[in-house]
Amino acid sequence: MTASLVDFDDVVERYDPMLGLEVHVELNTNTKMFCGCPTGFGAEPNTQVCPTCLGLPGSLPVVNRAAVESAMRIGLALNCSIAPWGRFARKNYFYPDMPKNFQTSQYDEPIAVDGWLDVTLDDGEIFRVEIERAHMEEDTGKSLHVGGATGRIHGAEYSLLDYNRAGVPLIEIVTKMIPGTRERAPEVARAYVTALRDLIKSLGVSDVRMDQGSMRCDVNLSLSPRGSGILGTRSETKNVNSLRSVERAVRYEMCRHAAVLDAGEKIVQETRHFQEDTATTRSGRVKETSEDYRYFPEPDLVPIAPSAEWVEELRGTLPELPWARRARLQAEWGLSDEELRDLVNAGALDLIEATVAAGAPAGEARSWWVAYLAQQANAREVTLDALPITPAQVARVIALVAGGELNNKLARQVVDGVLAGEGEPDAVVEARGLKVVSDDGALIAAVDEALAAQPDVAQKIRDGKVAAAGAIVGAVMKATKGQADAKRVRELIIERCG
């Protein structure tokens, strides 16, 4: 094995990376791909099963229409053509977590082909990724290996099988080889997976949670000597389960490939596994013989033949796609490219839009989410959308400030109260007694007291040095615990010294 990696800058100096990405998305249909079992995540093992998804003798599959529609909508959103006729195929191989010992999948007749996805890179550049296909298949069950080291099959005492996931609908989206990424290959890979995730989320057809496995990415990578145009041998890296890992896996594989090639060795076409802890990849088990899946058309299912009307009907259900929405919001809110990107990266776009929808001005909504609330999220080490405050509650706080009932300092205390679980903003105001005091009677008493306490300052004001009023304002605010209407206090000071 090659000892050390080649420095990344050195790699791109001498090699061109060729990138390909395969993304599996678990659909959020209520039922499985070929039977009526529920698909909820986290149920007791083997409680969401039936003869069909257990592959019992005699059972037969029936295609889930909702899954086909989701697949078609994904295809349409990726600018693919929808195949007017296509069959499922059987991919034959033995594995205990696969009840029939074949996976029902689409092979050479995928439902969607030849599309593209424009992805935005960090500097705002748009990079077009060509899509080869999107096809439907069923998920496998899960194996739990007990007794061995690190949950791996080797050395395990026994294995447990959970078939709840068996038959859950999956869509696999495969890019064409992505040329010309050069030193930006890791960034393009991450940006693509991000854009795909946002797109599918906007379609509402999957939870696209990489941490829960509802979105999984395989990275294919090869290098060719700079400018040679010769395609190198590729490796396929699996188990890439976060956006950051996508970027790191590409970077690592580029450096590893270069090291192998520099040593005059050959890249082995193999499956590798990404190691989250070390950001490296390790070789999967090398099979003695090459896998022959003996694909053939699934005889238990009839072909899928979506009519043109059905395709157009589904096209009509596509929501505003993420990039179109971003462009619209950027215009509506008057944001620079950089400001927009910050909002997107902070995951604040949806929250701000919802806050605006709840009646807040865009500027105020944006400033709350990217400033004070972002700090709170950081402090709690959660994402913005995980903060226990809703856009409607933020909008209410903004409205209270606009109405003069709160000042900014009090508003932050109200937000703190909501975050602490003290209820709606109005309830927090009530319970904490946070209303701005603008009642003249109370304020005049406080002003007189402050003027009496600082007679020299009072004299200065009477002498026309209005700027000195600040000290009295400060004293009044302190005395009223910040709840006084500062503007009115200043007016009253001038009046009382007049």
Added chain:
Amino acid sequence: MSDLTRLTAADLAAKIHSREVSAVEVAQAHLDRIAAVDGGVHAFLHVASDAALASAALVDDSIAAGTAPASPLAGVPLALKDVFTTADMPTTAGSRILEGWRPPYDATVTARLRAAGVTILGKTNMDEFAMGSSTEYSAYGVTRNPWDPSRVPGGSGGGSAAALAAFEAPLAIGTDTGGSIRQPAAFTGTVGVKPTYGGVSRYGLIACASSLDQGGPCARTVLDAALLHEVIGGHDPLDSTSIDSPVPSVVAAARQGADGDLSGLRVGVVRELGGEGYQPGVQASFDAALRQLEKLGAEVVEVSCPHFEYGLAAYYLILPSEVSSNLARFDAMRYGLRVDEGASAEAVMAATREAGFGPEVKRRIILGTYALSSGYYDAYYGQAQKVRTLISRDFAAAFAQADVLVSPATPTTAFPIGDKVDDPLAMYLNDLATIPTNLAGTAAMSVPSGLSDGLPVGLQIMAPALGEAVMYRVAAAYESTREPLVAPEVSA
């Protein structure tokens, strides 16, 4: 022997529904008959006496309460091929690998029989996973032909056919992948129907070859088969390949045919299904049947189906390919036999499959695995599918010239046990005349056409997809000209 076991299903139903006899008496008569003769026939793998009597009692109760019978066959006993799942009985498909397996669900056919009030007597013997033409490949012993216990009853549905011929049941269910209903019917002098592909639900039918398998009715008369056909047929949302259209009116057609008038109908003789390779006695019986059909007013024409000669070869590529995939699930991980030898899942799978599958099943799994392999797929599976298309076109052209096609159902009469068990090719040739129908997905049936050297011969009548009505009509007309075949009494 009780007279009740000699009656047709239609007559039994009439007596039960008019309360002349009870369904329980009818069930008991057949259970007694099974107890008396099945030791010599071995048609049954499992007899469900208690369940059968309980089911019959429900029918009697319902009739006594004045409720209309659940179906025209309510209370009539039936033998179910052990390839359909039954939640209350073991289901083995004739294989050691499923010994003792109790399915958690009923096949659609099973469910429809229950809903129709049919009394299920038990499960019948078959070649393992329906692969074979003699029942010799059953893991649970051979079934004997009631006409001559030294001979096979045919297969794979030999148990169902033998149960009918031995008067152990008036009705039975079979499955026909390449002739597994029609060939045993021919060998036992009974009626067997392979419906149009998709006409009877495959849900709960343990698959042999998905694109060829079709469940169907077996009986001693054409009308009984028609009555059963209408009970089990029709669309099933659990089977995607099930046809979403009404069941052809086969009962009406059978009654019409019994009038014995076929004038205006054209009967096509398939030139390629006869002559060389067919026993003289079989051929003579067929020729006599043609003369009979002409007497009934039918016009007999000759048709040619030039691609039928490739049918057997195509079949033995498509079937094993699908078998190799369908039978992959028998791996000891979830149900059935488990041979705990070896330290890995793969080793347990291999040991279990080695111990659990018989020779014919292994042969076909190996053939199919090879045919689907990378680099061979186009030459074998791909070419076979093209032959399939050509055979369908042959049928289409032939049905443009004739309303039904006819041929001998099998090239020979029942052969001696042990005769072909070590010669797979000779065994496969049994299905020469029946296979084209499965490849094309059309309908066909076998009706008794007399004896040759004391053994039954079958006449095959073939019809276009969903053309069962005319097929039953011709069969019933032909049947009306003959005395029923009655097998000699068997000893236990």
